[in-house]
Amino acid sequence: MEQSRSRDIITVVITAVFVIGYMGLTNSGLFSLTNLLNIHGDTAFYIDQTIGVWILLIPTVIFMFRDKESLIDIGFMRGKIFLQLLVGLVLGIVSIIIFTIISVITGVEFFMGLRSMSFDFGSITLTLFHALLTWALVEEIIYRGHLYKKVKNITNSMWAAVIITSLIFSAKHMFSFDNLHIFLPMAFIFGLLCCICREKIKHCSLLSLIIAHSVNNMLMYT
Numbered sequence: 001m002e003q004s005r006s007r008d009i010i011t012v013v014i015t016a017v018f019v020i021g022y023m024g025l026t027n028s029g030l031f032s033l034t035n036l037l038n039i040h041g042d043t044a045f046y047i048d049q050t051i052g053v054w055i056l057l058i059p060t061v062i063f064m065f066r067d068k069e070s071l072i073d074i075g076f077m078r079g080k081i082f083l084q085l086l087v088g089l090v091l092g093i094v095s096i097i098i099f100t101i102i103s104v105i106t107g108v109e110f111f112m113g114l115r116s117m118s119f120d121f122g123s124i125t126l127t128l129f130h131a132l133l134t135w136a137l138v139e140e141i142i143y144r145g146h147l148y149k150k151v152k153n154i155t156n157s158m159w160a161a162v163i164i165t166s167l168i169f170s171a172k173h174m175f176s177f178d179n180l181h182i183f184l185p186m187a188f189i190f191g192l193l194c195c196i197c198r199e200k201i202k203h204c205s206l207l208s209l210i211i212a213h214s215v216n217n218m219l220m221y222t
Contacts, residue, residue: 008150015059015147016168022056027175053134060146074145075206083203088211091197095216108182136214143169144194145206158199166191
């Protein structure tokens with residue numbers, strides 16, 4: 001039991017350091033996958049926003065393979081897909097309302113993507129599809145999926161897992177925004193919301209959280 005706990009601690013530390021370190025290197029310009037491969041232009045942008053994001057999953061995939069864990073083990077559910085999707089959509093709308101209220105109070109604009117978003121059906125569909133398959137998918141698998149399970153196993157506490165994984169999620173965003181005194185607490189609050197919903201709301205699976213996350217990202221980054 002103690003050996004398993006120690007292994008889980010090492011897993012959490014390595015994953016957190018890798019993700020935060022990778023984000024620091026890429027956002028500071030010290031590392032770029034496309035520069036390494038000598039790829040430029042629009043192709044470079046799309047690679048950075050897809051493969052460049054999926055790289056963050058490397059430790060998680062390795063550790064899941066080592067521990068013989070399935071997607072079900074980390075929070076995905078079989079069946080009742082419509083209910084999972086509906087829960088995710090509702091959570092996404094609720095989180096947008098919460099962030100909009102905080103935006104009005106603080107005067108900080110969260111949903112910058114609204115400025116450049118084209119509101120035709122094709123553009124919105126493509127943007128949402130991209131959001132689903134990149135940051136939302138990757139971050140939910142890492143933070144609310146694999147890391148959450150490991151921290152909960154280590155601490156035997158739901159609330160410890162909620163707080164610790166939300167702190168790691170927030171720390172990852174320190175390289176992504178200005179106004180860090182606003183955005184880091186917001187990332188922490190979003191992490192808390194997702195973890196609590198996963199535990200407390202029926203039919204809220206990792207798929208639901210990916211949907212909610214993608215709705216937020218679509219408005220924030222587009």
